[in-house]
Amino acid sequence: MSKEYKAGDRAFTKVGRNLVEVRVNAKAENGWTVETRSGKTLTVKSLKSRDGETAAATAAPKAAKPKAVKPAATSPEKGLSLLNAAAAVLEQSDEPLAVRAMIEKAKESGLWTPKGGKTPEQTLYSAIIREIKDKGDASRFRKAGRGLFASVR
Numbered sequence: 001m002s003k004e005y006k007a008g009d010r011a012f013t014k015v016g017r018n019l020v021e022v023r024v025n026a027k028a029e030n031g032w033t034v035e036t037r038s039g040k041t042l043t044v045k046s047l048k049s050r051d052g053e054t055a056a057a058t059a060a061p062k063a064a065k066p067k068a069v070k071p072a073a074t075s076p077e078k079g080l081s082l083l084n085a086a087a088a089v090l091e092q093s094d095e096p097l098a099v100r101a102m103i104e105k106a107k108e109s110g111l112w113t114p115k116g117g118k119t120p121e122q123t124l125y126s127a128i129i130r131e132i133k134d135k136g137d138a139s140r141f142r143k144a145g146r147g148l149f150a151s152v153r
Contacts (some may be wrong), residue, residue, distance in 0.1 A: 090151035096144035
């Protein structure tokens with residue numbers, strides 16, 4: 001049996017994962033208007049008393065909807081990361097390449113497909129510089145000039 005609340009009653013409601021004590025101000029269209037201890041006014045759908053008895057905003061129980069069955073998701077074949085694709089492109093190239101040229105060759109050869117990022121050139125440049133800095137002599141890349149990179153063979 002659900003309890004009816006009136007203005008001034010103390011009750012509890014869920015806010016996120018927390019159970020918060022509130023003071024009931026009035027019955028609202030979709031629940032109750034309540035005030036928290038910090039003075040915030042909220043509209044909540046359900047209230048609980050100290051003993052755990054729940055009062056819901058709607059008295060009529062909702063009919064359970066049948067859940068839609070999702071088709072089994074097939075995971076697409078993962079390609080190379082942009083950094084690995086750039087390393088492969090540089091290994092095949094005889095000359096140093098700019099970042100934009102590496103990306104174009106990786107797309108043309110099918111090694112990498114764009115995922116929707118706005119600045120893949122900047123991302124690749126940063127990743128190459130970071131690998132050179134972090135791995136030092138073990139890096140797959142070397143700086144061959146301003147904006148140009150070559151493979152370490």
